[in-house]
Amino acid sequence: MPEPLFVLAPMDGMTHASFRTVCFEYGADGATTEMILSQALGRAKRRMSDKYLETLVRLPGEGNLAAQLIGCNSALMAASAERLTALHRFDALEINMGCPARTVVGSGNGAALLEKPELAVAIMAAVKQSTDLPVRLKLRMGWDAGHITAPELVRAAQELGFQAVTIHGRTREQLYAGPVDAAGIRAICREARIPVYANGGVTCAGDALAFLADTGAAGVSIGRAALKQPWIFDDIRRLRRGEEIPERGAEERIRLLVTLATRATLHRPEKVAVREMRKFSGWLLPGLTGAADVLERLNGIEALEDYRRLMEGYLEALARRNDTHIHPELLPEATLDTVKLRR
Numbered sequence: 001m002p003e004p005l006f007v008l009a010p011m012d013g014m015t016h017a018s019f020r021t022v023c024f025e026y027g028a029d030g031a032t033t034e035m036i037l038s039q040a041l042g043r044a045k046r047r048m049s050d051k052y053l054e055t056l057v058r059l060p061g062e063g064n065l066a067a068q069l070i071g072c073n074s075a076l077m078a079a080s081a082e083r084l085t086a087l088h089r090f091d092a093l094e095i096n097m098g099c100p101a102r103t104v105v106g107s108g109n110g111a112a113l114l115e116k117p118e119l120a121v122a123i124m125a126a127v128k129q130s131t132d133l134p135v136r137l138k139l140r141m142g143w144d145a146g147h148i149t150a151p152e153l154v155r156a157a158q159e160l161g162f163q164a165v166t167i168h169g170r171t172r173e174q175l176y177a178g179p180v181d182a183a184g185i186r187a188i189c190r191e192a193r194i195p196v197y198a199n200g201g202v203t204c205a206g207d208a209l210a211f212l213a214d215t216g217a218a219g220v221s222i223g224r225a226a227l228k229q230p231w232i233f234d235d236i237r238r239l240r241r242g243e244e245i246p247e248r249g250a251e252e253r254i255r256l257l258v259t260l261a262t263r264a265t266l267h268r269p270e271k272v273a274v275r276e277m278r279k280f281s282g283w284l285l286p287g288l289t290g291a292a293d294v295l296e297r298l299n300g301i302e303a304l305e306d307y308r309r310l311m312e313g314y315l316e317a318l319a320r321r322n323d324t325h326i327h328p329e330l331l332p333e334a335t336l337d338t339v340k341l342r343r
């Protein structure tokens, strides 16, 4: 049996190149770009917006990286696959048949394809024929509990020679909450001859290992939990070796945030990169004494140097008081639903 893989799930607006490098440094076995809209990339004459061009950035230090395409027109998906392949930048292509956002499914993209298996298979075939890169599929169990189409789509992917599939064990109707169908994923894994990665609802390293055991999957794909614990990949490795999981104290968290901010300025305007750090700081600082004050002070900050100075000053102050540990009583409840979602 090959070793199971633990990969970072794609999250639009979050898992850009600099965040991925951090996860790779913590031992993620793979990652996927944010979704790239084939209606934008597939039209040769259309100028890509800066946001889309940024989605295509790959930084040094990134490991196995798939570029993810979303769309519902075979010709545009094929053209997009060709363009992505011609960049010689990615290790694989992935097709998104899981995004449940109303605007996305409203235009026939993402999870909408779960309801149209014929079109879904035509798109898979068109992409496969347009690239010599390995092709993967990411999907949900189906549209709703009465329409579970993942088993037939996984079969089709396998017949078309896809490299792997990732299943978010929920339906489109469930969006991002409610029970994850580990038994449904297990049934698909049992039948499939290509690797199946299980996704959905992991909150910590122990969860990831339990999910792996429950599904019999080839690996686990982790989304929201990695935003608040990018070290989850290292935690998993330690847990599998029977080692203790270390506390991630102020020094590790603050250094990580400064690294992330610095790297983000490599692929986005400084102001945008630094403003975005409010989000990541809001996920990583709670649990430390005085975090709320520091988060408040972040509001006026838009220069990398100011962010770095504030963070390093905060770390020095904590270290002076010998208070660099996490206080569990200051931690918010460990849920996945604090990530703002597009409905």
Ligand SMILES: Cc1cc2nc3c(=O)[nH]c(=O)nc-3n(C[C@H](O)[C@H](O)[C@H](O)COP(=O)(O)O)c2cc1C
Binding pocket: 009, 010, 011, 012, 013, 014, 033, 034, 035, 068, 096, 098, 099, 138, 168, 176, 199, 200, 201, 202, 221, 222, 223, 224, 225, 336, 339, 340, 341, 342
């Ligand atoms: C903010 C956000 C953005 C997402 N963007 C994408 C995306 O671009 N492509 C995709 O396939 N899935 C996307 N997803 C779904 C995740 O990859 C994952 O399937 C889902 O969050 C369940 O895994 P988790 O419980 O570990 O977060 C997104 C999820 C979130 C929360």
